Amino acid sequence: MTNDAGQMPPELRRAQELAWQLEAIFEADLVSAVLYGSAARGEYRPGVSDLNVLVLLRDVSPATLRRASQAARAWVAERNPPPLVMSLDEWRRSADVWAIELADIQDANIRLSGADPFEGITIRPEDLRLQCERELKGKQIQLRERYLLFAGEPAELGDLLVKSFSTFLVLFRTVLRLSGEPGVRDAETVVRRVADQAGFSPGPLLEVHRARASGAKLRIEADSPLVVGYLDAVSRVVNHVDRLVHGGGARA
Numbered sequence: 001m002t003n004d005a006g007q008m009p010p011e012l013r014r015a016q017e018l019a020w021q022l023e024a025i026f027e028a029d030l031v032s033a034v035l036y037g038s039a040a041r042g043e044y045r046p047g048v049s050d051l052n053v054l055v056l057l058r059d060v061s062p063a064t065l066r067r068a069s070q071a072a073r074a075w076v077a078e079r080n081p082p083p084l085v086m087s088l089d090e091w092r093r094s095a096d097v098w099a100i101e102l103a104d105i106q107d108a109n110i111r112l113s114g115a116d117p118f119e120g121i122t123i124r125p126e127d128l129r130l131q132c133e134r135e136l137k138g139k140q141i142q143l144r145e146r147y148l149l150f151a152g153e154p155a156e157l158g159d160l161l162v163k164s165f166s167t168f169l170v171l172f173r174t175v176l177r178l179s180g181e182p183g184v185r186d187a188e189t190v191v192r193r194v195a196d197q198a199g200f201s202p203g204p205l206l207e208v209h210r211a212r213a214s215g216a217k218l219r220i221e222a223d224s225p226l227v228v229g230y231l232d233a234v235s236r237v238v239n240h241v242d243r244l245v246h247g248g249g250a251r252a
Contacts, residue, residue, distance in 0.1 A: 019112035032114035158218025204229030
């Protein structure tokens, strides 16, 4: 990154300032600091989006981590999630179990400091598909559990859909990667392309996305087309991924 923070958008400038702090704190122990997530995709919304930062260190002992405690507390006090801190060795050994996370960061990131974290890393399609199916089924079960609890509470039900959308969006981008469409970032395009593949109406998910992007509150009844369509879309994507095999084709 450039040292001219004044030319950056505010969210990127704040992330860069954190990286400079970490350079001073960790010195040679800092391998890389990377901004990822919505800010790296150009979809950051103040008050809605998080600033996500990956920090790779040569050493992650308690003594090393303690050095950055004050900087991390100040970062979190600004309503950012704590930095994702891993050792370089841990990071390189995680491509099989965290294939989705690594692929999503690889697709959209801004290096703030240090080396390219993806040098020498290969993300295997079979690892990506297995994790995608597992995550989708787990999130589908959680969505049903909360629907059961909040079916009589329109405000809580609307909040459930809005808060769950970002997780499903990550998984939907993974579905596109598995189908040979990497690099699709725009949320509406992702939803529409996955809808074409899995056979659901994109309307309910797009409505939830627009509410989330604008900060609007949803109050919806349990039997409304929006809720029913949202749950149906998730079910159809789960079934679609369950049928996928290596290379994006369907199981016989």
